[in-house]
Amino acid sequence: xxxxxxxxxxxxxxxxxxxxxxxxxxxxxxxxxxxxxxxxxxxxxxxxxxxxxxxxxxxxxxxxxxxxxxxxxxxxxxxxxxxxxxxxxxxxxxxxxxxxxxxxxxxxxxxxxxxx
Amino acid sequence: xxxxxxxxxxxxxxxxxxxxxxxxxxxxxxxxxxxxxxxxxxxxxxxxxxxxxxxxxxxxxxxxxxxxxxxxxxxxxxxxxxxxxxxxxxxxxxxxxxxxxxxxxxxxxx
Numbered sequence: 001x002x003x004x005x006x007x008x009x010x011x012x013x014x015x016x017x018x019x020x021x022x023x024x025x026x027x028x029x030x031x032x033x034x035x036x037x038x039x040x041x042x043x044x045x046x047x048x049x050x051x052x053x054x055x056x057x058x059x060x061x062x063x064x065x066x067x068x069x070x071x072x073x074x075x076x077x078x079x080x081x082x083x084x085x086x087x088x089x090x091x092x093x094x095x096x097x098x099x100x101x102x103x104x105x106x107x108x109x110x111x112x113x114x115x116x
Numbered sequence: 117x118x119x120x121x122x123x124x125x126x127x128x129x130x131x132x133x134x135x136x137x138x139x140x141x142x143x144x145x146x147x148x149x150x151x152x153x154x155x156x157x158x159x160x161x162x163x164x165x166x167x168x169x170x171x172x173x174x175x176x177x178x179x180x181x182x183x184x185x186x187x188x189x190x191x192x193x194x195x196x197x198x199x200x201x202x203x204x205x206x207x208x209x210x211x212x213x214x215x216x217x218x219x220x221x222x223x224x225x226x
Contacts, residue, residue: 103206
């Protein structure tokens with residue numbers, strides 16, 4: 001079964017840090033560009049970050065550049081998102097997404113709440 | 117970050133045809149076309165089509181997508197109750213080196 005399972009979400013104070021993980025199974029992880037897409041309550045999806053198939057290319061939305069770092073461990077079929085200097089506006093469900101041609105594979109998401 | 121433009125809502129009757137639109141620019145929709153996603157409440161988005169009219173396996177043939185210049189559209193024929201959902205377009209933006217999304221269209225099937 002094709003599956004992405006996110007973990008690591010939770011409640012954090014503004015200025016704090018959090019590390020999200022995404023474990024992949026059921027497909028050839030190395031063949032997919034992997035992304036993080038977030039969705040604030042009642043809002044549409046917003047692109048966060050991506051990691052290319054070549055193991056080098058990374059992509060970031062302007063709103064998270066310099067604060068978030070994406071990485072992937074192909075041997076463990078795992079994607080990570082290190083988030084620091086978190087802001088209230090970072091509050092959202094964070095989805096791990098696999099792209100072969102577009103956003104084909106989605107996880108169920110992990111909730112990140114930034115609040116004092 | 118610049119996004120794509122979608123009408124907030126569309127309402128159509130059962131078994132009618134709905135056409136959803138998405139407007140971007142030459143760096144995104146006009147460059148590589150758009151992907152369309154459907155989202156039901158409480159679930160993650162689901163890919164319906166990509167690069168204008170390629171459908172993943174299992175997606176109904178009642179759905180078809182197209183592009184004209186910097187705009188894309190998704191047409192759903194023979195509307196069913198299960199088509200009632202939020203629909204988002206998305207495209208790779210070559211100037212931002214990032215994907216961008218539309219604000220979404222809520223489709224209501226009357």
